[in-house]
Amino acid sequence: MARTAMAAVHDGRGTTLDIREVWVADPGPGEVLVRMGASGVCGSDRHVIDGEWHLPTPTVLGHEGAGTVEAVGPGVTDVAPGDSVILSWYYPCRRCRACAAGKAWACTGTRSGECLLPDGTTRLSDERGVVYPYLAVGTMSEYAVVPESAAVRVPSELPMDVASLIGCSITTGVGAVTNNARVPAGASAVVVGCGGVGLAVVMGLVLAGAHPIIAVDTSEEKLAAARSFGATHTVQAGPGTDVAAAVADLTGGGADYAFEVIGRVETIETLPSLLATAGVGVLVGLPPEGARAGIDVLELAEAGKTLIGSNYGGAVPGLDFPRLAGLYLAGRLPLDSLISHRIRLEEVNEAFAAMRAGTRTRSVIVF
Ligand code: APR
Ligand code: ZN
Secondary structure, X not given: OOEEEEEEEEOOOOOOOEEEEEEEOOOOOOEEEEEEEXXXXXXXXXXXXXXXXXXXXXXXXXXXXXXXEEEEOOOOOOOOOOOEEEEOOOOOOOOOHHXXXXXXXXXXXXXXXXXXXXXXXXXXXXXXXXXXXXXXXXXXXXXXXXXXXXXXXXXXXXXXXXXXXXXXXXXXXXXXXXXHHOOOOOOOEEEEOOOHHHHHHHHHHXXXXXXXXXXXXXXXXXXXXXXXXXXXXXXXXXOOOOHHHHHHHHHOOOEEEEEEOOOOHHHHOOHHHHEEEEEEEEEOOOOOOOOOOOOOHHHHHXXXXXXXXXXXXXXXXXXXXXXXXXXXXOXXXXXXXXXXXXXXXXXXXXXXXXXXXXXXXXXXXXX
């Protein structure tokens, strides 16, 4: 039986989302209907709304979410009605070479980037026709229909607001440290940009035992948050501040690891200057489509520095989501403190305005 759901819809024009009803069809074979419990408001949603990335429209936004399985389609065996699940915005096809190699984050068979289910359609519509779920999840909606491989079961005692964050920012940030960079204990690290994802990088560095952990942001409020999560030093970026010199002072010549977590070409270009010889720079923030960066390649080569890309924290959702949930439940990841605002779906546009102004740590829509 199809149902309606209130959802935050991007029509491809303007920078505000429309809060309106969409129709949600029953889950097909291999699909799962999820009643959403919470959806985080992430920087990647803003990239779409602000026209930096282009997608089919109309789109139900949101890709950082968790909920409860309401129903399953034919053939689904991984989850059952009543299960708590975190949604993965990059569903693995489970058939390509990357999936076979255990690298779900590099899957080439997924259609999540096209906002399509594996059969090339969606289960959402309105009176004008097809509606697309952002990254095949579309979590800013009361209901979502996702492929079985995008719904990862987690313990039911995990609160929904916290669970939603594991669906993107936490996995992206902690995974960049533990899966991509594999930071060893005692290494020095700098994090440029301390929004929800950057603060998750700080948490990951604390877990890894990095020292010192230097947080850089333009906002003093974000730097205070970074200190509360375990950053040992902070540097406020802005006109007249030489961030590279400050980092060199604090680390005795440059950091072993540097993470860019904003998605700005200008800050990505500064990564090599923050690093010690043989240091590793990690690109976590996602820039606008087509962006190109200029770096001093001779210096990079001579100093033996490495730049690596990090997408979704190099995560295998079926493995990493339950692990991160377990760390939270064991008191090792202070995820509650990351949530600065719990909001209703109708308040999502205010949350994006606050994100553009840099004034909130993380807003989470609670359904
Ligand atoms: N120097 C330092 N910090 C900056 C600068 C700058 N020039 N410009 C912006 N910032 C800070 C902001 O103050 C903010 O704290 O960068 C942070 C960006 O955080 P959010 O906008 O909250 O974004 P977030 O959700 O954390 O995502 C960051 O990661 O996964 C990607 O697509 C996502 O590209 C996005 C990035
Ligand atoms: Zn995200």
